Amino acid sequence: MTTRFGRVAVLGLGLIGGSLLRAIRQTGLSVVGYDIDPQTGSAASAAGFPVTASEASAVHGADLVVLAMPLPEVKGALQSLAAHLSPDAVLTDVGTLKSPVLELVHGIIPSARFVGGHPLAGTENSGWAAADPLLFRDAPWALTLEPDTDLRAWIALAELVCDLGAKPVPATASEQDTAVAHVIGLPHVLAEALALTGLTGGELGLSLAAGSYMTGSRVARTRPDLVATWCDGNPELVRALDDVITQLQYARANLAADGSVLDLALAGHTARMNWERRRFEPVELTADATALLEHGRRGGWITAVLRDADGVRLLGMRPNP
Amino acid sequence: MTTRFGRVAVLGLGLIGGSLLRAIRQTGLSVVGYDIDPQTGSAASAAGFPVTASEASAVHGADLVVLAMPLPEVKGALQSLAAHLSPDAVLTDVGTLKSPVLELVHGIIPSARFVGGHPLAGTENSGWAAADPLLFRDAPWALTLEPDTDLRAWIALAELVCDLGAKPVPATASEQDTAVAHVIGLPHVLAEALALTGLTGGELGLSLAAGSYMTGSRVARTRPDLVATWCDGNPELVRALDDVITQLQYARANLAADGSVLDLALAGHTARMNWERRRFEPVELTADATALLEHGRRGGWITAVLRDADGVRLLGMRPNP
Numbered sequence: 001m002t003t004r005f006g007r008v009a010v011l012g013l014g015l016i017g018g019s020l021l022r023a024i025r026q027t028g029l030s031v032v033g034y035d036i037d038p039q040t041g042s043a044a045s046a047a048g049f050p051v052t053a054s055e056a057s058a059v060h061g062a063d064l065v066v067l068a069m070p071l072p073e074v075k076g077a078l079q080s081l082a083a084h085l086s087p088d089a090v091l092t093d094v095g096t097l098k099s100p101v102l103e104l105v106h107g108i109i110p111s112a113r114f115v116g117g118h119p120l121a122g123t124e125n126s127g128w129a130a131a132d133p134l135l136f137r138d139a140p141w142a143l144t145l146e147p148d149t150d151l152r153a154w155i156a157l158a159e160l161v162c163d164l165g166a167k168p169v170p171a172t173a174s175e176q177d178t179a180v181a182h183v184i185g186l187p188h189v190l191a192e193a194l195a196l197t198g199l200t201g202g203e204l205g206l207s208l209a210a211g212s213y214m215t216g217s218r219v220a221r222t223r224p225d226l227v228a229t230w231c232d233g234n235p236e237l238v239r240a241l242d243d244v245i246t247q248l249q250y251a252r253a254n255l256a257a258d259g260s261v262l263d264l265a266l267a268g269h270t271a272r273m274n275w276e277r278r279r280f281e282p283v284e285l286t287a288d289a290t291a292l293l294e295h296g297r298r299g300g301w302i303t304a305v306l307r308d309a310d311g312v313r314l315l316g317m318r319p320n321p
Numbered sequence: 322m323t324t325r326f327g328r329v330a331v332l333g334l335g336l337i338g339g340s341l342l343r344a345i346r347q348t349g350l351s352v353v354g355y356d357i358d359p360q361t362g363s364a365a366s367a368a369g370f371p372v373t374a375s376e377a378s379a380v381h382g383a384d385l386v387v388l389a390m391p392l393p394e395v396k397g398a399l400q401s402l403a404a405h406l407s408p409d410a411v412l413t414d415v416g417t418l419k420s421p422v423l424e425l426v427h428g429i430i431p432s433a434r435f436v437g438g439h440p441l442a443g444t445e446n447s448g449w450a451a452a453d454p455l456l457f458r459d460a461p462w463a464l465t466l467e468p469d470t471d472l473r474a475w476i477a478l479a480e481l482v483c484d485l486g487a488k489p490v491p492a493t494a495s496e497q498d499t500a501v502a503h504v505i506g507l508p509h510v511l512a513e514a515l516a517l518t519g520l521t522g523g524e525l526g527l528s529l530a531a532g533s534y535m536t537g538s539r540v541a542r543t544r545p546d547l548v549a550t551w552c553d554g555n556p557e558l559v560r561a562l563d564d565v566i567t568q569l570q571y572a573r574a575n576l577a578a579d580g581s582v583l584d585l586a587l588a589g590h591t592a593r594m595n596w597e598r599r600r601f602e603p604v605e606l607t608a609d610a611t612a613l614l615e616h617g618r619r620g621g622w623i624t625a626v627l628r629d630a631d632g633v634r635l636l637g638m639r640p641n642p
Contacts, residue, residue: 252563260549268512
């Protein structure tokens with residue numbers, strides 16, 4: 001392991017934070033956890049993890065601090081830890097939307113070496129009890145890269161993400177939030193709408209609901225307040241909803257005119273199958289923000305960070321058109 | 322086995338017809354198959370099933386005839402077999418929409434003892450090669466009951482469906498098509514729209530697409546022409562789309578006004594969890610069309626047909642509120 005971090009503090013020990021605490025310790029690093037809920041802290045402590053009684057003591061001496069609480073709690077956490085964060089420490093988070101967190105960090109700890117992070121690794125379960133050190137295996141993990149991002153901090157974090165078995169994807173906060181509107185916000189809103197209106201067919205419909213309803217509404221099992229934090233405040237989701245509403249109105253008009261949904265079904269089927277059938281090729285990248293962002297825009301990710309006498313090189317994969 | 326059928330002809334040996342041929346033979350009945358595609362017929366024959374060279378010879382001597390071809394081929398099949406169907410034979414089908422088939426049968430073979438059927442047992446796969454005798458295990462199976470339906474034919478078919486491990490659900494063709502618009506048509510149209518517009522976020526979105534996009538668009542893997550036959554010509558699907566578009570417009574307006582999707586997420590989550598958590602109780606039913614239809618409207622199904630000196634009784638399950 002070549003990761004440059006010695007002691008990692010994870011603040012918030014739910015599904016993602018708890019899984020991270022377990023996964024990072026498995027890479028051989030020293031970890032410490034904190035949770036605002038004392039019961040969660042006790043559970044982590046009983047499982048053999050060092051847990052502190054305050055954010056301040058967790059952050060003290062940590063060279064990587066992970067904000068793993070829900071978005072509404074990030075502001076308070078930043079205020080609590082601001083005075084205790086080492087100037088050299090790298091700060092990251094694991095939330096779905098990156099622009100709101102970037103704004104909070106700029107406002108509260110403008111000098112922080114911050115790199116926004118978003119592991120795409122949720123399940124419908126939540127809480128410390130569901131934590132799993134293998135949760136991040138093969139998961140894409142957006143890492144934000146802005147003009148003022150410390151590139152060394154970004155690379156160190158990318159290296160740790162690789163060590164967890166995940167796939168660091170370089171993107172600006174704005175680019176990642178746009179993508180997330182389409183592939184996370186939109187699927188969740190559609191699943192909620194299907195779960196609700198799919199059942200307006202009455203009891204007979206309830207008993208005939210089978211595979212397509214079951215998988216189509218699966219993520220409506222997620223805690224509604226979490227879904228809201230993944231959707232609210234993302235202007236691109238408004239545009240994604242406009243797009244999907246237009247498609248549905250088109251299908252509706254065709255059906256009402258004794259036409260067919262075949263056009264939409266052909267286009268949807270093609271999109272889905274092309275996505276499944278993507279193939280990738282290895283690529284070597286320079287440690288340069290512009291090159292990394294271009295790699296991310298093309299659908300690429302990082303697979304390894306190599307350090308030798310000539311400096312740092314990154315290996316990656318990208319779609320093979 | 323108390324099923325009243327001696328010889329069953331299955332016309333169309335794709336996923337559903339092929340699975341039926343295998344499943345019905347496992348109940349001990351004599352089966353014969355036919356497929357318009359000679360290669361499919363040969364494959365079934367090579368697997369040890371009697372296969373005829375024409376619809377007419379399959380139907381000859383059969384006391385149950387199953388139309389298991391796609392909807393666009395049903396009309397031609399009815400015309401081919403009309404002159405060969407025994408007056409005592411029961412005729413059924415396995416298509417998603419029941420009203421169009423009912424209309425065709427009334428027009429082409431008005432004297433047929435027809436009971437429309439719809440097993441909710443598809444997968445994303447298709448064709449004889451995917452046929453599985455266990456496909457119908459625990460699957461709801463709508464069986465239509467109209468004012469002119471022969472109740473003895475209906476009960477005999479319900480008994481066979483129980484023997485296949487499935488759950489006969491009594492409904493009129495119109496009621497079943499309304500329910501299907503909400504729980505099959507709507508989920509498929511939404512999955513197609515998500516598959517398509519979910520990917521308009523560019524290559525970065527493709528690489529961040531994870532669980533919610535993957536399951537939300539799963540049924541867009543289905544052959545588009547099949548999806549069209551499940552949706553087209555169902556007026557209730559227009560209303561279901563209107564409902565879902567209204568929900569999406571409401572969520573969109575909230576988001577655009579810096580509000581939240583929480584309302585929709587709460588409602589969707591509640592609907593999904595209530596559906597999952599339904600509990601059922603056993604019930605005994607008289608062999609009466611009105612009672613059976615009321616049972617179906619309440620979300621009930623048949624579990625067994627009992628024949629004794631006093632006549633026929635049916636056992637069923639229904640939601641326990």
